[in-house]
Amino acid sequence: MKQLVAFIQKEWLEQIRSGKLFMVVIIFTLFGIMNPAMAKLTPWMMEIASESLADSGIVVTEITVDAMTSWTQYYKNITMPLIVFLLMFSGILTVEYQKKTLINMVTKGLSRWKIILSKTSTLLLLWTLVYWLHYGVTYGYNAYFWDNGIAKNIGFAAFCIYILGVWLLSLVLFVSVLASSSAGVLLGTAAVFGICYFIGMLTKIKEYLPTQLMNAGELLGGIGNIDGYYWAIVVCMVWAVLNIGGAVLLFNRKNF
Amino acid sequence: MDILTLDKVSKSFGAKRILNEISFSVPQGSIFGFIGQNGAGKTTTMKMILGLLKKDQGEIYVAGEKVSFGQNVTNQYIGYLPDVPEFYEYMTPFEYLILCGKITGMSKNVAAERAKELLEKVGLLGEKRRIRGFSRGMKQRLGVAQALMNRPKLLICDEPTSALDPLGRKELLDILVQAKKETTILFSTHILSDVERICDQIAFLHGGELVLQGNLEEIKSKHVSNDLEIEFQNRNDMQEFLAQYEDGEEFSSMGVRYEAKTEKEMLCMMQYMWERNICPQKIERLEASLEDLFMEVVGR
Numbered sequence: 339m340k341q342l343v344a345f346i347q348k349e350w351l352e353q354i355r356s357g358k359l360f361m362v363v364i365i366f367t368l369f370g371i372m373n374p375a376m377a378k379l380t381p382w383m384m385e386i387a388s389e390s391l392a393d394s395g396i397v398v399t400e401i402t403v404d405a406m407t408s409w410t411q412y413y414k415n416i417t418m419p420l421i422v423f424l425l426m427f428s429g430i431l432t433v434e435y436q437k438k439t440l441i442n443m444v445t446k447g448l449s450r451w452k453i454i455l456s457k458t459s460t461l462l463l464l465w466t467l468v469y470w471l472h473y474g475v476t477y478g479y480n481a482y483f484w485d486n487g488i489a490k491n492i493g494f495a496a497f498c499i500y501i502l503g504v505w506l507l508s509l510v511l512f513v514s515v516l517a518s519s520s521a522g523v524l525l526g527t528a529a530v531f532g533i534c535y536f537i538g539m540l541t542k543i544k545e546y547l548p549t550q551l552m553n554a555g556e557l558l559g560g561i562g563n564i565d566g567y568y569w570a571i572v573v574c575m576v577w578a579v580l581n582i583g584g585a586v587l588l589f590n591r592k593n594f
Numbered sequence: 595m596d597i598l599t600l601d602k603v604s605k606s607f608g609a610k611r612i613l614n615e616i617s618f619s620v621p622q623g624s625i626f627g628f629i630g631q632n633g634a635g636k637t638t639t640m641k642m643i644l645g646l647l648k649k650d651q652g653e654i655y656v657a658g659e660k661v662s663f664g665q666n667v668t669n670q671y672i673g674y675l676p677d678v679p680e681f682y683e684y685m686t687p688f689e690y691l692i693l694c695g696k697i698t699g700m701s702k703n704v705a706a707e708r709a710k711e712l713l714e715k716v717g718l719l720g721e722k723r724r725i726r727g728f729s730r731g732m733k734q735r736l737g738v739a740q741a742l743m744n745r746p747k748l749l750i751c752d753e754p755t756s757a758l759d760p761l762g763r764k765e766l767l768d769i770l771v772q773a774k775k776e777t778t779i780l781f782s783t784h785i786l787s788d789v790e791r792i793c794d795q796i797a798f799l800h801g802g803e804l805v806l807q808g809n810l811e812e813i814k815s816k817h818v819s820n821d822l823e824i825e826f827q828n829r830n831d832m833q834e835f836l837a838q839y840e841d842g843e844e845f846s847s848m849g850v851r852y853e854a855k856t857e858k859e860m861l862c863m864m865q866y867m868w869e870r871n872i873c874p875q876k877i878e879r880l881e882a883s884l885e886d887l888f889m890e891v892v893g894r
Binding site for chain 2: 344437442449
């Protein structure tokens with residue numbers, strides 16, 4: 339337990355001193371502000387664009403914005419902070435292989451599963467912190483300017499995206515055990531995500547695939563039912579546990 | 595008692611056989627020089643001892659316990675200093691040693707005490723900078739400190755001096771000699787002068803096999819050389835000597851190197867000089883150097 343706590347503390351010290359924690363908090367806060375800001379600025383932007391649009395025969399009438407406009411922006415933009423997060427933390431294990439910093443730890447008797455568990459808990463906690471911060475900022479601004487009551491299943495839809503992120507992070511950790519660079523990790527993660535996405539487009543098992551959770555934003559407008567997301571959540575969580583378990587097994591057999 | 599034993603250990607990478615059933619033991623309290631050319635398999639052997647690399651066959655025992663690949667039980671007895679030690683560079687040396695102490699199961703207070711003691715020993719006490727700003731020599735000294743943190747029974751050093759300048763090398767070797775008081779050292783290197791300076795036991799690794807191993811002094815005495823270096827007082831004496839001993843090789847204006855076949859031949863040679871009233875400035879019997887031994891065992 340002492341080893342695990344010490345290594346987790348090291349992980350957090352690294353995130354703080356490397357500036358990554360600060361950066362990711364700033365980025366997710368800015369993305370959180372961006373959604374209501376975009377909604378708030380939409381009438382003004384449309385007014386500016388109205389003259390040129392009028393030349394092409396499009397008449398801009400009065401535009402009303404509400405919390406729904408902001409939430410639409412939220413689900414339209416959510417992939418951006420998610421990708422930034424994956425880019426920033428894709429090297430969480432591979433950088434240690436490249437710099438050979440884990441050798442001193444392992445040769446001191448640090449169990450390999452504790453390394454995976456430390457990395458997992460750090461990533462999970464970071465993701466939880468910044469994702470709900472991002473959600474909270476958008477929710478807060480929306481509540482201040484408009485009324486969040488207009489959108490349905492706000493919390494559940496946000497939870498779906500959160501779970502999608504958890505699944506992707508577990509995938510990053512699993513691929514990190516196999517790959518030797520962060521580019522390899524990103525490529526592997528993107529490949530699995532892409533395969534899920536295409537299978538979902540071509541077959542009827544869409545609602546069992548993690549990529550189904552990307553559509554959770556539709557729930558806000560009353561499209562679909564939350565029942566259609568339960569299986570995807572279960573699959574994501576089981577898959578995430580398997581990813582971490584698999585990462586531990588493979589990491590135990592990894593040559594340094 | 596032996597702290598480390600390798601029993602018929604083999605390792606191949608693809609079709610290339612790196613180690614072929616090598617066996618050796620490291621006696622407790624010794625500095626064991628593990629010598630071999632670059633690529634001979636020294637690092638591979640060390641990684642297998644540390645459980646970082648899977649062996650193909652054979653057994654390795656540390657302090658009597660079997661080493662298993664991927665497991666860390668035997669690493670509690672070991673301190674490891676890689677050739678180029680890498681650290682978490684955003685930490686100070688003190689913070690890094692505290693982390694190492696905690697990983698080895700120490701409480702924070704005990705780790706702090708030990709860290710101070712070791713930082714003083716390696717000349718880094720009071721260094722407040724983060725490791726990022728350290729020179730290679732400072733990193734190597736910190737490497738020794740982290741390797742000794744858990745008071746290991748066996749300190750494994752993988753070519754620790756190969757990347758250092760002469761001053762850094764001297765400092766590190768001095769630290770290792772000091773460390774011998776509390777641990778056994780397995781010292782891998784291809785720098786033979788370092789081995790001669792600090793090691794008492796050696797093993798030569800060549801072509802995947804151990805071609806020579808044992809006590810350094812005993813090995814050197816078994817391979818004693820009959821080479822003589824004779825310095826004459828004038829060139830005439832030297833010419834007269836060379837007229838009789840044509841195999842002699844001039845190495846300076848008044849110096850000759852000569853290999854006597856037997857000790858009797860040496861005595862005859864001295865008698866010859868006495869009879870001709872040749873009084874040399876100096877006669878020195880050359881000791882076999884580790885380099886000579888190395889060249890001999892690798893067949894060059």
